[in-house]
Amino acid sequence: MFKRTLIAVSLLCFLFTLAGASLAQEAAKETKKTDVVKHEYVGANKCKICHKKDGIHPSWSETLHAKAWESLKPENQKNKECVACHSTGTTAEGEILEGVQCEVCHGPGSDYKKKSIMEDRELAIANGLLIPDEKTCLKCHNEKVPEEFRSKEKFDFEKMKTKGVHAMAAKEEAKETTKTE
Numbered sequence: 001m002f003k004r005t006l007i008a009v010s011l012l013c014f015l016f017t018l019a020g021a022s023l024a025q026e027a028a029k030e031t032k033k034t035d036v037v038k039h040e041y042v043g044a045n046k047c048k049i050c051h052k053k054d055g056i057h058p059s060w061s062e063t064l065h066a067k068a069w070e071s072l073k074p075e076n077q078k079n080k081e082c083v084a085c086h087s088t089g090t091t092a093e094g095e096i097l098e099g100v101q102c103e104v105c106h107g108p109g110s111d112y113k114k115k116s117i118m119e120d121r122e123l124a125i126a127n128g129l130l131i132p133d134e135k136t137c138l139k140c141h142n143e144k145v146p147e148e149f150r151s152k153e154k155f156d157f158e159k160m161k162t163k164g165v166h167a168m169a170a171k172e173e174a175k176e177t178t179k180t181e
């Protein structure tokens with residue numbers, strides 16, 4: 001009698017565990033579907049197609065960010081530690097995007113770069129566009145920069161934003177010139 005109850009109880013426990021496990025699996029699948037959308041890096045040349053006329057790409061290409069890969073000696077272009085802050089990421093085709101390009105600060109662009117999406121700010125953000133803030137910069141401008149290269153000044157976002165990113169007001173000027181052309 002006792003033995004039979006024991007078998008029944010263990011069988012029930014077993015069934016509950018099974019049900020629990022498959023519920024957890026379902027839940028995991030749900031989060032995967034909605035949360036893990038992987039946007040790919042496309043490279044600054046793709047952004048240039050539309051952001052040349054507004055002066056953004058040309059002014060960015062004059063910055064040290066655009067040249068950050070060339071600052072590395074050839075042997076350091078193979079050093080993962082240096083590459084992490086002196087490059088952008090890897091494209092779907094496996095190409096390393098050299099230097100600190102647009103997508104470091106604005107997020108990988110494969111899903112937001114389409115004209116119809118870019119024109120709608122909310123939609124662009126929903127497709128991976130990031131509006132950078134101080135935290136974006138501090139991912140690289142921090143105490144992990146090797147001391148010999150590290151700036152002695154404390155990182156000042158407002159100041160550094162105007163100094164080293166790209167022209168911001170150029171967009172308005174570009175619109176004016178296209179109007180009068």
Ligand code: HEC
Nearest residue numbers: 042046047049050102103106109113114115118119121171
């Ligand atoms: C097909 C044309 C096109 C391409 C390609 C494109 N953009 Fe845009 N982008 C636009 C338009 C149009 C706007 C909205 C008007 C504006 O701000 O100039 C815009 C706006 C933006 C904004 C401003 C968002 C805001 O409202 O603050 C950012 C940032 C941006 N683009 C980044 C990028 C990056 C980075 C790439 C490359 C991965 C890229 N764009 C590729 C057309 C494009």
Ligand code: HEC
Nearest residue numbers: 064065067068071085086100104136137140160161163164
């Ligand atoms: C992926 C890493 C990375 C991120 C993110 C980043 N930077 Fe940089 N930044 C660098 C590197 C590397 C250099 C040095 C380039 C060189 O000289 O080769 C640099 C240089 C600069 C410089 C010029 C050097 C100086 O001291 O005058 C400015 C200004 C600057 N960054 C501002 C910013 C701002 C503002 C942000 C955020 C909006 C930012 N950076 C985000 C890596 C980064």
Ligand code: HEC
Nearest residue numbers: 071072076081082085139140141142144145146149150151
């Ligand atoms: C945590 C991010 C980070 C890492 C890791 C990093 N750097 Fe940099 N590097 C920067 C930033 C940011 C600057 C710009 C100086 C500053 O603002 O502090 C810079 C500047 C430089 C410069 C330009 C200095 C100048 O005077 O123009 C060289 C060269 C350089 N780094 C080489 C390297 C090498 C070599 C390594 C690997 C051993 C490396 N960096 C690792 C972020 C990084």
Ligand code: HEC
Nearest residue numbers: 044047051056057060065100101102105132165168169171
């Ligand atoms: C080092 C970081 C960094 C890089 C690299 C960078 N941006 Fe930006 N971008 C910013 C910041 C910061 C802003 C201002 C965000 C804000 O406060 O609205 C901005 C704003 C913009 C805007 C809105 C312009 C305006 O006047 O409002 C556009 C468009 C844009 N970026 C496109 C690009 C493109 C295209 C590239 C590459 C050619 C690029 N960005 C590279 C940091 C960056």
